[in-house]
Amino acid sequence: QQTIKIGSILSITGPASFLGEPEDKTLRMYVDKINSAGGVGGKKIELVIYDDGGDANKARTFATRLIEDDKVVAMVGGSTTGTTMAMIPVFEEAQVPLISLGGAIEIIEPVRKYVFKTPHTDKMACEKIFENLKQRNLTKIAMISGTEGFSTSMRAQCTKVAPNYGIQIITEETYGPRDSDMTAQLTKIKNTAGIQAVVNAGFGQGPAIVTRNYAQLGMTATPLYQSHGVASKSFIELAGPAAEGVRLPAAALLVGDKLPDSDPQKKVVVDYKKTYEDTTKQPVSTFGGHAYDGLFILVEAMKRANSTDPKKLRDEIEKTKGFVGTGGVVNMSPTDHLGLDLSAFRTLEIKGGDWSLLAPGT
């Protein structure tokens, strides 16, 4: 009996472990499920996972290892944009598909033949936030962002798309990934005249501290937007009551139970959430969901191709249409290796210590 080898290089430890860990758990969980249900086309999936610790150079080495030694047919992974970017040359050269779980748009723009991704781009997050701001007639904003890859990239995208929404970024501040107090930066924002809203691009514990300092400085009258980088329950827990009223763009997964039954994603996200939380006893995050999407886009493509030849897989992945994942409904094309549109994002507001789905137009 032959097996199908799928590779995955994730940042299970290190500064991006909050991405890699749920991704790792999700992949293992669902590959077990698939295998116990008979595998794909009668073959079992063999998952080869390496932990790059967030180190791009290590990721690059593991990429070679997956291709050369393990001879995988495809790869789901690269938890971050940084590690993904380092691995892309290897997969392009070997002509093996890579479905990245990294956030930035530069992974799929320009389109590379063998590179796909599942998470919404940072550009979309900016657009979603600005869309909401525009609806509220808030046009003068301040940005505060982390200095790691995710936040820097999102900040750049926001700056780029802001004019499209008539948004003016009046002032920008940054904080280091492990900073423990952002009151200095927030004070400057507070004392800048005319700020109508504040947008925070960041992940990790930083946004929680920003949110707390924001409340501490009594700035809550000005709306605060977080990014999809905080889309896990632990953000609400860490930020505590200070998180009340914070808005953010996020995937449907966070509010699965609150979706109307008519929503096409409802079943998928509710199932995934239940499976994940039952198995791991930890609250679900959208990050694990990206891995779920990546895995099943690949598996579906495999079924359609009825082959495990990497090149055929690639072609089929590119043809993915109407795939309902945790991140949204995916429709890929030769010019779009993500296949999500803005509707995949929901705008959430934190209310009573929980996510709530914002009614359209508010």
Next chain:
Amino acid sequence: MTILAASNIGISFGGVKAIDGVSFAVDAGQILSIIGPNGAGKTTLFNVVSGLYETDQGRVELVGEDVTGLAPDMLAARGLSRTFQNLQIFQRMTAAENVMVGRHLRETCNLFADLFRLPSVTRQNRATREAALALLDGVGLRGSADQLAGSLPYGACKRLEIARALAAEPRVLLLDEPAAGCNAVETEEIDQLVRRVAAKGIAVVLVEHDMKLVMKISDRILVLEGGRPLTEGTPREVRDNPAVLEAYLGKHRAGEAARA
């Protein structure tokens, strides 16, 4: 010819004058001893003269040139070498290598030649090692040439320092208690060694508490007390000076010094 002349040297630490108004001069081939009670400032004087401490006052001349305040390596290049009361050997190098370092100023040292180990470097190395071995022979350490200096007994280290200082072919040599830690027989060897050095025309300044040695080999003796000069003169004059007797020699020792 006067090789080294220091005039009116003074230095203080934390407001306390460690030495004040000390002068001396030493000629080629001469042995000048500096003696005095513990803490009189002998070592400090050496430290000033060899450029380790910056002076507050005074002037140092080396072969007629004003070298006050010059860095130790510049002084070394002008012919001043010294040994240390508190051993300063290169622990992780062999005895031979210690002496080879001493020949630094006699070697051409070119980074690129060294990096690429040009033949000239190899040639020079061989010559330096020969010279080092000869010097070790002179202090009776030939047998320990390839032993790590850190594992040598105390007395051997003292002699190693002398060999290293001589390796630079100095014009003036400052010796800080070379015979400390040597028994009478070994001190006798130091005695011979210092005489040989002086005979080559090197000016020697000697700090030493072994009065037998000092009285025997010194041409002149400078006595310090409390950082100030007490007296200066020939061994006989110094030995008979009652102030020296009281401050430094003590009664019993005076007899011993007299016997020398």
Next chain:
Amino acid sequence: MAEFFQFLMSGLTVGAVYALVALGFTLVYNASDVINFAQGEFVMLGGMVTVFVAAAGVPLPLAALIAVVAAVAVGLLLYWLAIEPARGASAVTLIIITIGASILLRGAAQILFDKQFHKLPSFSGDAPVNLFGAAVQPQSFWVLGGTAVIVLLLYAFLERTLLGKAVLATAANRLAARLVGINTATVMALAFGGSAAIGAIAGILITPITLTSYDVGTLLALKGFAAAMLGGMGNPLGAVAGGLLLGLLEAFGAGYISSTYKDAFAFIVILVVLFAMPRGLFGRRVVERV
């Protein structure tokens, strides 16, 4: 003006965090001349153990106590299993051992606990206190107060007790220390246990502000180390001065210059200070006679 005070208080808060970590370095350094790179992990243990024990239903003060005990146990184990067997090795070797220990402890923590961030409730609520127009978290006062208490105790211990002198003597000259009858192994164990306790207490005090996770140690250790050197290694008062100064530099740098380059600003000042005062602000002048 309110802005100035806000920066000031922000700087003091962050600075007190650094100061607490820097204090942890002091004891081990004073006993052995070794920078214990696992010091940050003690801080992490203090926070994480408290979080997890408290989550198991133990009242917070007791959980904190357990955390300190646990950290001390780890500190002693580190000494007995890794430092003592390498007795006599060079300081660099010992430092690499502490780096190994820090990797190990981080790895163990990620298995034993998890990789999530955690918080502890602030000791006296979250309602900000208004000080000259600056809004200050009440926890900042706990951190500042804790720093003050620890530095005074440590200073008194090192300067006023015989055991404290024995610690200094052990670092100054191990051989001589043994010859006068100091049990250097016990002194070292004490230093490691003590600095683990300081680290753990730091971790407990700062977690309500900084949050914690299995890998908070690395950066805290880095900043704490910088603070300790800025103040002058080995001097507890210097550690605190260095920590507060570093925090203030960052806050004022972020506030008045550029938040992106605030770390650069801080390190440039450290470099300039060291060029002018090669032993930090309050470092002991070493006199070595030749």
Next chain:
Amino acid sequence: MPAWFGHRSVTLIVLAAIVVVLPLLFPSSYYFRVASLVWVSAFAAIGLNILMGQAGQVSLGHAGFFGIGAYAVAIGPAHLGLPSWGALLIGAVISAASAWLVGRPVLRLKGHYLAIATLGLGVLVALVITTESRWTGGPDGMAVAKLSLFGWRASGSSTWYWISGSVLVVGTWIALNLGETPTGRAFRALHDSEIAARVAGIDVARFKLQAFVIAAVYASLAGSMLAMMNGFINPDQAGFLHSIELVTMVVLGGLGSVVGSIVGAAVLITLPQVLTVFQEYEHVLLGLIIIVSMIFMRDGIVPTASKWLARRVRA
């Protein structure tokens, strides 16, 4: 001929032989990749060892120079239209020049104070690289053009294996050369006693600076090689943790031992690859291995092993 000459060339020949023979044992080009990483890291470590092991000056910011070299070959071709090899040389020159400039004041510091100052310099370099994203691509890094020489483009793991392997042999040769020369002796002398070295006529500041510049150039070249080999570079390679990793390689292998640096690099590069089978226990084991080896081989792997061998041979 003195004994050390034979020793030096024997080391070189053995190293060259290993570089040549190793590929025969490689089942796939993944092994070429890992081996090239070892060679590149070893090259950087050898340079750092000249500074730390011979001259006795720590640097906790050496990855900064590694980063300068890496970003030179990234930025040069991408933004300035320079050929890669030219950018590599310019990177080395910039590294040397900045080492020379900052070295004077920094190297006056001693011990842990020197450590924190170099650490600070490394942090500054990493910070600039992370922040000036217009040039460097920011925290996510940037692509690096392939090395091309006279129309031939270097790509693929095995090509880089041979390039890095040959460069390592040359680097080793130079480092071995240095030991028994006036410069090498001056380094070791000022390591043991600055005062005695100065009194022996050694311009201590100048020699410290030389060691610093040499080490910086080694690191810079290693950084350039890694960047071109990966086709990609990000600021982590210039960061604090990478500096620590380099220092660990040097000490683990053996301070002052050129071969030690190669062994130290080999251990620290291959261990994480081997330990992946232990999954989440990887870090615990890595830490444990570092601790245990330093306890039982406190002078480093190679010096301890050669002492042990010498004893066996004599017995």
Next chain:
Amino acid sequence: MLEVSNLHSAYGRIEVLKGVSLEVRTGEVVALIGSNGAGKTTLLRALSGVQPITGGEIRFFGTRIDRLSPHRRVERGVTQSPEGRQVFGPLSVEDNLRLGAYMRRDGEIESDRERVFAMFPVLREKRHLVAGGLSGGQQQMLAIGRALMGKPKLLLLDEPSLGLSPILVDQILAAIVALKASGITVLLVEQNATAALEIADRGYVLETGRIASTGAASVLLSDPKVKAAYLGAD
């Protein structure tokens, strides 16, 4: 009081003490002489427990102490003024002395310190200064004073006169005689062999790790072989 039998010690593979046996009786001053590298320092270190031994026994008042750690030996009354002074450089003179009495819990520490100050008045003058700044001879005084602060029963002195001015050498030698009178036993290593033997009761000659000869001090002083090797032509 002290019996050493067949003591062996080595640095790595190099054996330095090759079966040393000696004896020191209560109230005696015993001189140990030998040339550079004979192993005198190694022997004293082994007695204090800071140099591992590879064979042999050390008995102190009849009980074996060779397995005791250094601080236990200090507790029993063996203190040492080591070769090379080894003062605590960054600590003050006063702290150095106080640490000399580290194992003591009695109330006479103050008065003992006064005794040391009386013996070496410079130390009183410099009591608040760091020991590292003292001159060589002053550090030597401090090392001896520190050893005395331990209230020893057996005092091990490794070249106590090293670097001291002639007056002080006389004083030290006189002090040793006085110590003996006050009941302290002294094992004295000295390069100044004549002076050492003049005040000692007995002496041992150590040659490359072995005891070459022993006897009453006066006998050794007039032994031609000893004279030729250690006392020099007079």
